[in-house]
Amino acid sequence: MNHDFDVISAARNWRTDAVDTATPDQIISSVYSSDVLTLEQLKARLSKPTFKSLQATLERGATLDPTIADTVALAMKTWAMEKGATHYTHWFHPLTGSTAEKHDSFVSPNGDGSAIAAFSGKELIQAEPDASSFPSGGLRATFEARGYTAWDASSPAFIMRHANGATLCIPTAFASWTGEALDTKTPLLRSVEALNKAVTPALKLFGASEGTRVSSTLGAEQEYFLIAEEYYYRRPDLVMTGRTLFGAQPPRGQELEDHYFGAIPDRVLSFMTDAEQQLYALGIPVKTRHNEVAPGQFEIAPIFEDSNIAADHQQLTMQVLRNTARKYGLVALLHEKPFAGVNGSGKHCNWSMSTNAGENLLEPGDTPHENLQFLFFTSAVIKAVDEHQDLLRISVASASNDHRLGANEAPPAIISIFLGSELSDIFDRLESGQGGRGAEAGLLGLGTSVLPPLPRHAGDRNRTSPFAFTGNKFEFRAAGSSQSISFPITVLNTIVADAVSALAAELKAKLDAGTELDTAVAEIVKATYSAHKRIVFNGDGYSDEWHQEAEHGRKLLNLRTTLDAVHHLTDAKNGALFEKFKVLSDRELAARQEIMYDIYFKTVNIEGETTEYMARTMILPAAVKYLSELHAAGGSRAVKGVAAEVEAAADELFDAVQALSAQNAATGGDEVHEKAHHMRDQVLPAMSAVRKAADKLEKVVAEQHWPLPTYRQMLFVK
Numbered sequence: 001m002n003h004d005f006d007v008i009s010a011a012r013n014w015r016t017d018a019v020d021t022a023t024p025d026q027i028i029s030s031v032y033s034s035d036v037l038t039l040e041q042l043k044a045r046l047s048k049p050t051f052k053s054l055q056a057t058l059e060r061g062a063t064l065d066p067t068i069a070d071t072v073a074l075a076m077k078t079w080a081m082e083k084g085a086t087h088y089t090h091w092f093h094p095l096t097g098s099t100a101e102k103h104d105s106f107v108s109p110n111g112d113g114s115a116i117a118a119f120s121g122k123e124l125i126q127a128e129p130d131a132s133s134f135p136s137g138g139l140r141a142t143f144e145a146r147g148y149t150a151w152d153a154s155s156p157a158f159i160m161r162h163a164n165g166a167t168l169c170i171p172t173a174f175a176s177w178t179g180e181a182l183d184t185k186t187p188l189l190r191s192v193e194a195l196n197k198a199v200t201p202a203l204k205l206f207g208a209s210e211g212t213r214v215s216s217t218l219g220a221e222q223e224y225f226l227i228a229e230e231y232y233y234r235r236p237d238l239v240m241t242g243r244t245l246f247g248a249q250p251p252r253g254q255e256l257e258d259h260y261f262g263a264i265p266d267r268v269l270s271f272m273t274d275a276e277q278q279l280y281a282l283g284i285p286v287k288t289r290h291n292e293v294a295p296g297q298f299e300i301a302p303i304f305e306d307s308n309i310a311a312d313h314q315q316l317t318m319q320v321l322r323n324t325a326r327k328y329g330l331v332a333l334l335h336e337k338p339f340a341g342v343n344g345s346g347k348h349c350n351w352s353m354s355t356n357a358g359e360n361l362l363e364p365g366d367t368p369h370e371n372l373q374f375l376f377f378t379s380a381v382i383k384a385v386d387e388h389q390d391l392l393r394i395s396v397a398s399a400s401n402d403h404r405l406g407a408n409e410a411p412p413a414i415i416s417i418f419l420g421s422e423l424s425d426i427f428d429r430l431e432s433g434q435g436g437r438g439a440e441a442g443l444l445g446l447g448t449s450v451l452p453p454l455p456r457h458a459g460d461r462n463r464t465s466p467f468a469f470t471g472n473k474f475e476f477r478a479a480g481s482s483q484s485i486s487f488p489i490t491v492l493n494t495i496v497a498d499a500v501s502a503l504a505a506e507l508k509a510k511l512d513a514g515t516e517l518d519t520a521v522a523e524i525v526k527a528t529y530s531a532h533k534r535i536v537f538n539g540d541g542y543s544d545e546w547h548q549e550a551e552h553g554r555k556l557l558n559l560r561t562t563l564d565a566v567h568h569l570t571d572a573k574n575g576a577l578f579e580k581f582k583v584l585s586d587r588e589l590a591a592r593q594e595i596m597y598d599i600y601f602k603t604v605n606i607e608g609e610t611t612e613y614m615a616r617t618m619i620l621p622a623a624v625k626y627l628s629e630l631h632a633a634g635g636s637r638a639v640k641g642v643a644a645e646v647e648a649a650a651d652e653l654f655d656a657v658q659a660l661s662a663q664n665a666a667t668g669g670d671e672v673h674e675k676a677h678h679m680r681d682q683v684l685p686a687m688s689a690v691r692k693a694a695d696k697l698e699k700v701v702a703e704q705h706w707p708l709p710t711y712r713q714m715l716f717v718k
């Protein structure tokens with residue numbers, strides 16, 4: 001096959017007709033949140049008493065008063081139909097990691113041959129989709145099809161558009177008839193509540209007013225690749241598995257570092273602008289766009305918002321990126337490692353805690369008092385991450401992230417915290433009993449002898465750190481580009497709730513005993529840092545020395561692969577933690593573990609089968625064809641030399657495929673974790689051997705015979 005035509009068409013094939021892009025003024029005045037049923041919209045459409053009742057429900061986090069449900073549903077339906085919606089759906093987040101929707105038409109037959117537009121309060125509040133095929137990890141048998149979706153009124157309803165219409169999407173939680181969570185939203189909401197319950201009493205010790213509530217905030221950076229659609233559909237591996245299972249390294253990768261933050265190609269910028277306009281309409285606060293490090297890699301990042309809403313918005317962002325790319329003859333690849341040898345894609349989760357008055361608890365403040373608070377909560381995060389390294393690692397574990405972690409600017413599997421030199425210095429001085437040394441340039445004097453000055457927005461960054469302080473928040477960098485952010489954030493909220501409640505109890509005891517607040521906090525910060533500073537590491541997370549020191553010196557966990565990690569999810573300490581904060585019951589936790597094993601097993605199984613299929617039906621035939629051509633070409637030294645190279649690699653490939661085929665046919669056992677281990681220990685290495693031989697062939701077989709678009713083409717044609 002000759003790819004010359006492909007290269008030209010892949011480069012050209014995009015629509016130049018501009019979309020109707022709005023100016024910043026128009027975005028602010030009319031586009032932003034125009035497809036979101038905001039509280040203002042509801043207020044304008046409901047009577048005062050109904051709106052008040054709805055608002056009270058939202059504030060209490062309770063379920064909607066059934067007597068007003070019909071009125072709210074009517075307002076929703078009217079709004080949605082004005083926006084062009086023909087259908088509505090309960091939109092939820094099953095344990096597949098993505099989203100689910102089943103549309104129902106607003107049009108209802110009236111029984112007399114006519115039809116009316118209908119949507120009742122009952123239909124708004126709860127539904128029973130026939131959702132028996134979603135993973136439940138044993139929480140229900142398939143014959144018990146009943147799973148319920150329940151309206152999450154804290155995340156606004158929105159409109160999803162397609163070329164021929166629109167759908168009203170109502171964010172919902174998804175649970176079994178026994179009330180067990182079958183989704184990622186329910187535990188996230190529970191963890192937000194756990195965080196609130198733990199942090200609010202702590203804040204009160206610092207003098208917070210009545211009515212203070214605390215929630216977690218999140219901004220998730222999304223990295224992704226774009227490749228020409230022509231190439232995508234010629235790569236069964238990309239279509240089936242999301243990553244390339246073959247591909248020799250091109251002469252040029254990312255070593256020139258010329259793509260990162262470079263000028264964004266016109267086609268890509270047009271795509272980005274189009275996607276952003278849709279995200280604005282959905283009220284998603286996207287802010288930043290740029291070229292990422294690998295050729296063909298890009299990033300979109302929002303500013304932070306409430307973490308439950310951010311989790312919904314993050315799923316929508318992925319969906320909009322995928323859908324919009326197609327309009328430009330591109331495909332958005334969200335896999336963590338679509339191309340070996342260059343950077344993978346992360347979804348760095350910028351996490352913090354904030355009060356309902358908008359106070360960021362991880363912001364070093366302007367006053368000594370605010371800084372006491374800051375140090376207290378930062379210590380709690382350090383304690384939480386040290387005590388629950390395993391859970392953070394598990395929350396980002398997947399077959400795809402295994403290929404990313406530990407190389408090309410993605411953090412290693414060992415969890416540690418980067419505090420930056422200035423903040424580390426402050427903790428070190430607190431620990432050693434050295435107090436403040438007065439205000440320095442860029443540092444904020446605390447005006448108290450027990451505490452040293454604090455940095456305002458430390459500027460340094462560390463790309464090899466999985467969990468980095470970035471001035472007024474922590475960036476959980478280990479999260480992978482294709483995953484839902486719900487579980488990582490559920491874990492973060494829960495472990496921090498645990499640490500804060502422990503430290504708050506200590507603080508309260510000290511205050512009750514008559515210790516001054518600043519002295520008491522300094523003592524707690526000092527003791528906490530002393531006990532947990534092994535988790536703080538500001539150096540190179542890739543170095544051998546770090547791996548040695550982390551594992552042997554500091555005794556940190558090094559859970560290299562998904563299977564090493566997932567195994568710990570149901571450890572007694574983790575079950576007790578999630579039970580204590582009512583985030584996940586033992587059964588719900590065990591179900592999640594089961595599903596993680598299952599998804600891992602199936603993912604690698606599909607990769608193994610795809611590798612075998614491509615090697616047998618595409619790559620070996622190409623090599624054989626080229627060989628027969630060479631054999632026909634006679635006996636010159638060059639021909640013989642090339643033929644010998646091709647033959648050697650083809651033989652190696654043939655043998656490797658036979659070996660892979662045997663592993664694909666085996667199972668490793670009946671239990672899902674046995675199957676998963678078979679995949680990791682037998683199938684993945686067998687796939688690597690196939691790839692190694694195939695990549696050798698790619699370098700010697702005539703390009704016109706090579707059946708697959710190459711890295712050189714996919715990464716550089718934009």
Ligand SMILES: NC(=O)CC[C@H](N)C(=O)O
Pocket residue numbers: 223293343344345346347404408409410411463477
């Ligand atoms: N520039 C960056 O921050 C690179 C991050 C890297 N792509 C990752 O996998 O996390």
